[in-house]
Amino acid sequence: MTDYRSLMATPFQSKHIVLGVTGSIAAYKAAELASKMTQAGALVDVVLTPAALQFITPLTFQSVTGRKAYTDADLWGGEAHVLHVGMGHSANLLVIAPISANTLAKLAHGIADNLLSVTALAARCPILVAPAMDVGMYTNVATQANVEILRQRGVIFVGPAEGRMASGLVGLGRFVEPPEILGHIRLTLSRGGPLANRKVIVTAGGTQEPLDPVRVIANRSSGKQGFALAQAALDLGADVTLIAGPTALPTPIGARRVDVNTAQEMLEAVLAAIVRADALLMAAAVADFTPAVTAEQKIKKEGGIPQITLRATPDILAAVAPQRSATGFPRVTVGFAAESQSLLDNARVKLESKKLDLIVANDISARDAGFGVDDNRVTLLDAGGGVESLPLMSKSEVAESVLARVTHLLAGR
């Protein structure tokens, strides 16, 4: 079968990112941004303002990016007339993190008096900034007016956050932590991808069915595979709704998250979300049974061992099928089959009975893959009779493979 995985490299792969660093105590955190983006495959050119040099050296950045880090000495150097224009034109993204009140003001007013501000003026790519400044500077009317000008022009702001500053004061102006900034950079780089303007709904995690106010019937699903699917869809530029059972996993940046507890709540959330959806990926481990009655008060052990009667929960995919026949949405439906025996036979029956385009079959008897762990070994079965067994891989890689198939299926619909 065709390998669509080449589509799937992370959004950082081979991207040219200019990282501007300005004079803020948070400048040291920019080294982590430069390092992580480089590790993810980006070519990172760092430009430091004169004030940034008071906090951190070009050598720090050169060491983590493996590339020259630029300062104003380069603005006046031999290549000066091409450097800033060259970087501004070839970059996929200009990130300025941290951005000071001073550099914000320069960008808002088109001032170009150092290498970074000249590069920003020459830039043709999206600009993402993460402000960091002391209490009062960000909320100052002058800064707020500059922020508004830049937002109107499409500059993407990440933060600032509320919190404690280096000065000891608490307020709005704190640099957002690098992992969150990286998430926003990833999202920005994914714009215009092969699933741009496509609406993808992902369910993840296990549901919980209440026995009484404190006890539930749950399952061992961690939600990791579903969250990885949501991230992979975002990486392709999709508009993602993530319907999640109880889990502490962080929401992939850019996804709209809907939290649910029970199978019934998940059914309602899915039916609402699939209106005009392009794809539904049902990765959630939905309970098949729920207590026939939920006790209003905690069941006391003094009352003896309770006899619990169960009833069937709604089958969500079965409920989606008629809506899909009537409306044409979702255009593509993917199910998951977690089985401990007769994996492929059971998966094929589900593929057909639930009217799916693709089913991801997962042998949960394996110790190294499946529930709770970071890896998975799956077989993809499609409606055309195709069977593709994938080797043991990370859940992110499984997600990329599934999304590659979804992208291919959607191309014709």
Ligand code: C5P
């Ligand atoms: O029949 P079984 O529950 O094994 O099918 C698994 C697939 O069906 C998964 O994609 C799961 O998310 C979905 N499912 C569902 N509604 C249920 C139970 C499972 O849509 N009540």
